[in-house]
Amino acid sequence: MINRIWLGFLSLGVVVAMAKGQPEMVTKAVTVGSELAVQTALGLVGTMTFWLGLMGIAEDADLIVILSAIIRPWVGWLFPDVPAEHPAMGSILLNMGANLLGLGNAATPLGLKAMAQLQELNPYPDRASDSMCTLLAINTSSITLIPTMVIAVRAAAGSLNPTEILGTTLIATGCSTTAALLADAYYRCFHKSVGGWKKC
Amino acid sequence: MLVAFLELMSHCAIPLLVIGIPILAHFRGIDVFASFIRGAEEGLKTAIRIIPHLVAMLVAIELFKLSGVLDILLEILKPALGWAGIPPAVLPLAIIRPLSGSAAFGFTVDLINTHGPDSFIGRLSSTMQGSTDTTFYILTVYFGSVGIKKVRHALIVGIIGDIAGFLAAVYICQSIFGRG
Numbered sequence: 001m002i003n004r005i006w007l008g009f010l011s012l013g014v015v016v017a018m019a020k021g022q023p024e025m026v027t028k029a030v031t032v033g034s035e036l037a038v039q040t041a042l043g044l045v046g047t048m049t050f051w052l053g054l055m056g057i058a059e060d061a062d063l064i065v066i067l068s069a070i071i072r073p074w075v076g077w078l079f080p081d082v083p084a085e086h087p088a089m090g091s092i093l094l095n096m097g098a099n100l101l102g103l104g105n106a107a108t109p110l111g112l113k114a115m116a117q118l119q120e121l122n123p124y125p126d127r128a129s130d131s132m133c134t135l136l137a138i139n140t141s142s143i144t145l146i147p148t149m150v151i152a153v154r155a156a157a158g159s160l161n162p163t164e165i166l167g168t169t170l171i172a173t174g175c176s177t178t179a180a181l182l183a184d185a186y187y188r189c190f191h192k193s194v195g196g197w198k199k200c
Numbered sequence: 201m202l203v204a205f206l207e208l209m210s211h212c213a214i215p216l217l218v219i220g221i222p223i224l225a226h227f228r229g230i231d232v233f234a235s236f237i238r239g240a241e242e243g244l245k246t247a248i249r250i251i252p253h254l255v256a257m258l259v260a261i262e263l264f265k266l267s268g269v270l271d272i273l274l275e276i277l278k279p280a281l282g283w284a285g286i287p288p289a290v291l292p293l294a295i296i297r298p299l300s301g302s303a304a305f306g307f308t309v310d311l312i313n314t315h316g317p318d319s320f321i322g323r324l325s326s327t328m329q330g331s332t333d334t335t336f337y338i339l340t341v342y343f344g345s346v347g348i349k350k351v352r353h354a355l356i357v358g359i360i361g362d363i364a365g366f367l368a369a370v371y372i373c374q375s376i377f378g379r380g
Binding site: 009112 | 206218236238246255258259264308335345347348355356358362365367369
C-alpha cells in the first residue's frame with residue numbers, strides 16, 4: 001500500500017513538474033524534503049533521549065509492568081495480542097495519556113518505546129502486527145483534549161473567545177478516533193492476514 | 201471548570217512524571233542515574249533509524265506539493281464542496297493535514313489571520329487542526345523506528361480517520377456556529 005502511494009507521489013510529481021516546464025521543482029523537492037527529514041529526525045534526538053532515559057528508569061523499577069497490570073482491564077481489549085502484564089501496555093497508556101494532554105514532545109518518544117516493545121512480540125519483523133496498527137490508528141487520529149497551539153494562535157489573532165473551539169474539536173477528534181478504531185477492527189477481523197482469514 | 205482542570209493536568213503531568221518515576225524507582229532500590237543512561241542510549245539510535253524512512257516520505261510529499269499535483273487535485277475537488285456547504289478555502293488544509301504537520305499549521309494560522317478567528321472559516325480550520333494528526337508523518341516515524349516496511353491496513357485506517365475527522369468538523373461547526 002505505502003509502496004504504491006509512494007511510487008504514485010513520485011511519478012505524478014515528476015510528470016506534472018515536467019509537463020508544466022518546471023523540472024527545477026523536482027530538484028527543489030528533493031533538497032527541501034531530505035533536509036526537512038534530517039532536521040525533523042535530529043530535532044527529536046534531545047527530547048527522545050530524555051524520555052527514553054526516564055522510561056529506562058521506569059522499566060528497571062518494574063513501574064511499567066505494574067502500570068500495565070493496572071490498566072489492562074480498561075484498554076487491554078484494544079490490544080488482544082499483547083500478553084497480560086507485558087510492559088508494552090504501560091508504554092501504550094503513557095503514549096495515550098501524553099496525546100490526550102497535548103504533550104507532543106513526550107508522546108512521540110513514549111509511542112516509539114511502545115512500538116519497540118510491540119516489535120518484540122511481532123513474529124514478522126518487517127511487517128506491522130495487529131497491535132501496532134491499532135496503536136497507529138489511535139495516534140494518527142489523535143485524541144487531544146486541549147489543542148494548546150490552536151488556542152494560542154486564536155488568542156494572538158484577537159479572538160473574543162479563543163477556547164470556544166474546544167467542544168467542536170473534542171467531538172471531531174472523537175469521531176475521527178472512533179472511525180479509525182472501527183476501520184482497524186474491521187481490517188483486523190475480516191481481512192486476510194498471514195495465517196489466512198481470521199474470525200473475531 | 202473542566203477546561204481549567206484539564207489545563208492544570210497538562211501543565212503538571214510532565215513535572216509529576218519527571219519527579220515521580222525516579223523517586224518511586226529509588227525507593228524500589230534502583231540506581232536511577234545508571235538506568236536513565238541505559239534507556240537514554242536508545243534516543244540517538246532511534247532517531248538515526250528514522251532518517252531513511254523520513255527522507256523517502258518527505259521528498260515524495262514535497263514533490264506532491266511543489267510540482268503542482270496538489271493544485272490539480274484541489275481544482276478537481278472544488279466543485280464537490282459547494283453543495284456540502286464547505287468553504288473552498290479550507291480544502292487545501294484538509295488535504296495537507298495528513299501529509300505535513302508544519303504546512304498544515306501554517307495554513308491554519310494563515311486562515312485564522314485572513315478570515316478572523318471568530319469567522320466560520322477561522323473556527324472550522326481551528327477545529328480541523330486539532331481534530332487529527334499528521335497521518336503520514338506518524339506512520340513513517342513509528343514504523344520507521346522499528347524497521348517495519350509493510351504497514352498493512354494502518355495507512356488506510358489513518359486516512360479513514362482523517363476523512364471522518366474532517367467531515368465531523370464541518371458538520372459540528374455548521375451546527376454549533378452556523379454557516380456565518
